[in-house]
Amino acid sequence: MPFPAEIKENALVSSGRCCCLCHKFCGTKIEVHHIREESEGGDNNNDNAIPLCFDCHADMRSYDHKHPKGNKYSENELKRHRDNWYAKITGNTGLAGRQEVVETDKHVYSRLIHLLPWDGSIRVISDNNFDGSSFRYEKLRDFDSFEYQCRNPAFEFIDPDLESLRAKLYTIIHCLSATLAENAFPTTMPGDFSVPAEWEVLQPMRFHEVVSKIHETCREIVETYSSLVRTATRKLGILPETMLTTSDI
Numbered sequence: 001m002p003f004p005a006e007i008k009e010n011a012l013v014s015s016g017r018c019c020c021l022c023h024k025f026c027g028t029k030i031e032v033h034h035i036r037e038e039s040e041g042g043d044n045n046n047d048n049a050i051p052l053c054f055d056c057h058a059d060m061r062s063y064d065h066k067h068p069k070g071n072k073y074s075e076n077e078l079k080r081h082r083d084n085w086y087a088k089i090t091g092n093t094g095l096a097g098r099q100e101v102v103e104t105d106k107h108v109y110s111r112l113i114h115l116l117p118w119d120g121s122i123r124v125i126s127d128n129n130f131d132g133s134s135f136r137y138e139k140l141r142d143f144d145s146f147e148y149q150c151r152n153p154a155f156e157f158i159d160p161d162l163e164s165l166r167a168k169l170y171t172i173i174h175c176l177s178a179t180l181a182e183n184a185f186p187t188t189m190p191g192d193f194s195v196p197a198e199w200e201v202l203q204p205m206r207f208h209e210v211v212s213k214i215h216e217t218c219r220e221i222v223e224t225y226s227s228l229v230r231t232a233t234r235k236l237g238i239l240p241e242t243m244l245t246t247s248d249i
Ligand SMILES: [Zn+2]
Pocket: 019, 020, 021, 022, 023, 024, 052, 053, 054, 055, 056, 057
């Protein structure tokens, strides 16, 4: 039985319609998951509900008890992730006040901008068109460092809007890395990679599919990055100088 409408509404409001595990904003693409399955005696109360995005929910379902890979979430851990996230949304962070939140988030933001400066990999993907032309992997290194840092639980904003944007940025950057890892190959130039230009003739469907997916993902990364910088400017009172590049100054 699904959760009663009222319990579902509580969960969606408390989470701000963001996934309680990866923190991205989901809008309508969100599900309220039973922490303990009903078949195992789970009830339909607030304490057994956790809003999750489709990806995290699928992760939860695909776990194979007989062939476990990675670490399964325990019920208690899921509840703690959920309660931490609800606390961020309601502003009940356990901190003394707004100023402490801003100071903590400023540190996270400056770390993020250090890992992902506007004129680094972000600029490379906004300039490059990847349509069979080559690119240097080392120019996309910022993304590796950012993805690596995102595995550190200390690298999270307290402010839910900023945290949701950071989580979204991580998801799309991860998607770009996966697409490139699968579809870009070394060219004759050492260090250069490209979606093979010959695919345009030999596998035109795949070529166009991959190229448009890369374009779309890059566009989304730049958009999310810009919106994170704007939100930080507004909420943390940081000057938007990080958006300027040396040539703009
Ligand atoms: Zn998620």
